[in-house]
Amino acid sequence: MIGASAAAAMAAAAAAAGDAPAGTDKPVMAKVVLNVNGQRRELELDTRTSLLDAAREHLHLTGSKKGCDHGQCGACTMIVDGRRINACLTLAVMHQGSEITTIEGLGGPDDLHPMQAAFVAHDGYQCGYCTPGQICSGVAVLAEIKAGIPSHVTADLNAPMQVTDAEIRERMSGNICRCGAYSNIVEAMTEVAGRQA
Amino acid sequence: MKSFTYERPGTPAEAAAAVAAKPNAKFIAGGTNLLDLMKLQIETPTHLVDVNGLGLDRVEPTPPACARIGALVRNTDLAADPRVRTDYGVLSRALLAGASGQLRNKATTAGNLLQRTRCPYFYDTAQACNKRQPGSGCSALDGVSRQLAVIGASETCIATHPGDMAVAMRVLDATVETVDAKGTERRIPVAEFHRLPGDTPNVDTTLKTGELITAVTLPKPVAGMHIYRKVRDRASYAYALVSVAAILGKDGTGRVAFGGVAPRPWRVEAAEVDLPKGAKAVTDMVFAEANPTRDNAYKLKLAERALTAAINQARA
Numbered sequence: 001m002i003g004a005s006a007a008a009a010m011a012a013a014a015a016a017a018g019d020a021p022a023g024t025d026k027p028v029m030a031k032v033v034l035n036v037n038g039q040r041r042e043l044e045l046d047t048r049t050s051l052l053d054a055a056r057e058h059l060h061l062t063g064s065k066k067g068c069d070h071g072q073c074g075a076c077t078m079i080v081d082g083r084r085i086n087a088c089l090t091l092a093v094m095h096q097g098s099e100i101t102t103i104e105g106l107g108g109p110d111d112l113h114p115m116q117a118a119f120v121a122h123d124g125y126q127c128g129y130c131t132p133g134q135i136c137s138g139v140a141v142l143a144e145i146k147a148g149i150p151s152h153v154t155a156d157l158n159a160p161m162q163v164t165d166a167e168i169r170e171r172m173s174g175n176i177c178r179c180g181a182y183s184n185i186v187e188a189m190t191e192v193a194g195r196q197a
Numbered sequence: 198m199k200s201f202t203y204e205r206p207g208t209p210a211e212a213a214a215a216v217a218a219k220p221n222a223k224f225i226a227g228g229t230n231l232l233d234l235m236k237l238q239i240e241t242p243t244h245l246v247d248v249n250g251l252g253l254d255r256v257e258p259t260p261p262a263c264a265r266i267g268a269l270v271r272n273t274d275l276a277a278d279p280r281v282r283t284d285y286g287v288l289s290r291a292l293l294a295g296a297s298g299q300l301r302n303k304a305t306t307a308g309n310l311l312q313r314t315r316c317p318y319f320y321d322t323a324q325a326c327n328k329r330q331p332g333s334g335c336s337a338l339d340g341v342s343r344q345l346a347v348i349g350a351s352e353t354c355i356a357t358h359p360g361d362m363a364v365a366m367r368v369l370d371a372t373v374e375t376v377d378a379k380g381t382e383r384r385i386p387v388a389e390f391h392r393l394p395g396d397t398p399n400v401d402t403t404l405k406t407g408e409l410i411t412a413v414t415l416p417k418p419v420a421g422m423h424i425y426r427k428v429r430d431r432a433s434y435a436y437a438l439v440s441v442a443a444i445l446g447k448d449g450t451g452r453v454a455f456g457g458v459a460p461r462p463w464r465v466e467a468a469e470v471d472l473p474k475g476a477k478a479v480t481d482m483v484f485a486e487a488n489p490t491r492d493n494a495y496k497l498k499l500a501e502r503a504l505t506a507a508i509n510q511a512r513a
Contacts, residue, residue, distance in 0.1 A: 022202045023221070023243035030203060047203045047245070050232070070233050071300060083273070083302040089229045090303065093203055094247055141298065149277045152293040152433065157282040173433035174297025 030093050036061065037105030047093050052076045054092035055102055063103035063132045067176070074175030077133035077140075078102050084140035086174075103132035106139065114195060115139050118188035126179035134175045138189045141171045145193075163193040198235050205247045209411050210380045215246045217378035217407030224248050224409060226269060227303040229296075230312045239313075239322065239329055253411055256280060264415040265374075268307035272296070272362070275306060285415055286423030287442050291365035294427040297434045307410035310363055310373065310390065313401065314356035314460075315436055316345060327353045328398040338490075344438065347489040347496045349459035354398030355490070357457055358391055359436050364456035365425060366413060367464050368442040374412040377405065387413070391461030398460075421446045422511040426503050427456075439499045445511035449473035453507070455483065455500055476504035 022028055027046035034041050036059060043058050052069075055061045055078070064087060067075035071089040078087045079101040107113035115135050118124070125131040145161045153170040154161060161167070168186050177185070206212040216222045222244035225231055234240040253267035256278045264280060275281060276292035296304060318324040318336040325334035337345055337355050345355045371387040390402055404410070421444040429435040437457035445451035449472050454464035468482035480501040487497060 022200050023241070024200055026200055028200050028202050047201055048198045069236065071229055071297075074297070074299060077299055084299050085303050086229070086299045089232050089300075091203075091225075091228065091232065094225070094228065094249060137299065144273075144298065149273060150282065150289065150293060151298075152290075154293075157286060157289055170433050171298050174299045 032092050033096055034092065034098060034100055036100045037102060043092070045092050047091065049092045050088050051078065051080070051090050051092050051095055051100070052087035055087065055100075061102050061104050064136075065129055065132060067130065067133075072176070073130070073133075074137060075130050075133040077136045077175065079136055079140055082143075084137050101136070103136055106135065113139070114192050115188065118191045119185070122184045122188040122191065123181070124185045124188040125177075125181050130175060130177045130179075134172070134177065134185055137172060137175045138185065138192070141168065142189065142193050144171065163190065165190070199238065199241045199243065201242055202244045203247065204244070205250050207250070209248075209251055209253070209376045209409050210378070212246050212248050212251060213376055213380075213407045213409040214378040215244075216409070219244045222246060226305040226308045227271070227300075228308075229300050229304050230308065234313060237320065237322065239320065248409070259414065262417045266306050266413045266415070268305060268410045268412055270306045272301035272304045272306070272309060273298070275362075276301070284418035285365075285369060287368060287425050287444060288362070288365040288415075288423075290423065290425035291361040291427075291440075291442060294425055294437075294440070295361040306362070306413055309360055310366075310387075310410065310413070311402065311404075312360055315359045316356035317341065319356060328356055328394070328401075331397070331399045342490040342492040344436065344457075345490070345493055346459050347493055348463060348484055348487040349393050349461065350488070351394045351396070351398065353396055354394035354460070356394070356398065356460060358401075358459070358461050359457075361425065361427065361437060361440060361456060363387065363391070364440055364442045364454050364462040366415075367462035368444060368452055368454040369415050369419065371416075372414045373410055374414060375404065375408045376411050377408045382411075383408070384414075387462070388464070393460055419444045419452070421451050424507045424510055426507050426510075428499055428503050439496050439503050441500070441503045441507050443504070443507045443511070445472070445508060447512055449475075449508055449512065451511070453479065453483075453504060458484075458496055458500060472508070476501045476508055480504055 030047050032043045065075035067073035069088045071086040076087040107116050115138050150157050151170045153166045223242040225245045253269040255267050257265045259265045272292045276289045282289050318326045324336040346357045366387045373385045373390050375383045424443045427437045427440040440456035443453040452469050454462050465483045468479045471478040
């Protein structure tokens with residue numbers, strides 16, 4: 001899972017992180033190597049830096065949004081080592097060598113990811129603030145269903161998973177949209193799932 | 198957030214030793230609860246020991262016909278594990294009823310057991326809370342206690358264990374395995390893992406300082422319909438007001454534990470013999486010692502009705 005170079009980087013980070021005073025507001029610095037959207041990025045960060053702040057403030061990838069900063073809203077959702085997570089609730093230093101995909105890594109204006117295109121086609125947003133998180137989550141949700149991961153609304157835990165409105169709504173419950181674009185998000189995801197099938 | 202040093206040890210015993218060696222050190226696994234609390238300065242560790250590199254991330258069969266869940270198995274993976282889905286369905290169901298997809302991808306088995314209460318007075322640092330700050334009092338006693346405990350609480354604390362997973366583990370008679378800084382291993386029945394608050398509500402569990410959870414073991418599968426019924430304010434991504442973890446036969450016999458009602462998963466084995474008589478006979482005995490507040494007395498009726506629904510589901 002973690003390569004030798006990453007392990008070496010970790011050891012270096014651990015050593016670096018041990019030098020400065022803790023328990024105060026003075027930062028303890030650590031070297032962190034992240035693979036973000038296919039690029040290796042080396043950073044020296046305060047150990048307190050969340051993965052979200054590392055992306056936004058240090059790598060200037062501002063697509064991922066900070067909504068609540070407590071894992072409740074989903075605006076910060078990234079795909080890390082193939083799994084969607086709340087980037088606000090994890091430390092960058094815990095992700096030495098991780099493969100991280102942000103909204104910028106899914107696609108840009110000239111090469112939209114199918115999910116991005118479907119959100120545009122179905123009006124899956126209004127103000128757009130939650131949208132990067134919704135799209136990253138949406139892409140990962142379809143992968144989870146394909147991988148046979150059950151949800152709270154899955155009737156039979158041992159039967160093949162289906163892409164239904166109920167499944168999408170349950171699985172997307174960690175992404176809040178104050179504009180209420182939910183029904184259009186379900187339509188966008190349904191279209192992409194149909195295209196994938 | 199207060200600053201902290203960080204290390205990533207190579208073995209469980211090294212991790213236990215690392216936490217035991219420094220005052221105010223903590224393990225971090227998924228971090229979904231700990232980092233939330235650190236941002237609010239409810240938790241202020243000065244040293245974090247990251248256990249994510251320790252392995253402990255497999256669900257393994259153990260003879261005879263039992264299962265051993267590594268401490269770092271993510272909630273998503275545990276819920277989706279083929280063996281767990283087939284033989285321990287109540288555990289899959291409980292996990293899937295909790296949190297959001299993003300959180301389940303990070304949250305670990307051990308971390309889920311160790312999550313702190315979501316009592317609003319524990320979270321609000323402007324309020325008195327004996328769990329957060331021993332001796333400061335309990336604002337919940339005269340406050341908004343709709344979510345809080347109806348049984349097992351004390352005059353110092355009426356917080357609940359907020360989780361779903363542990364309720365299923367309680368009905369499955371799971372055992373928590375640990376290792377300490379000296380490498381000594383210990384097995385703690387999940388029934389004895391979470392403490393009742395008494396006069397020391399700041400201590401959630403029977404773990405010692407530096408003691409690291411390495412696994413949770415499940416005994417042989419129990420026959421019957423595996424049901425987890427969670428009653429909450431929204432259909433998804435909300436804590437239980439009341440939950441029922443049950444394994445029931447068509448004749449109504451079986452076992453049941455309740456969540457959302459106490460500082461730990463609440464099960465009274467002696468009441469289970471009455472399950473064929475219906476929910477009321479069981480909940481009358483399970484909650485005989487209940488001491489609800491005006492705001493949360495509704496949970497007693499709700500527990501009975503949730504169990505009725507579970508019994509009906511098993512009989513259908």
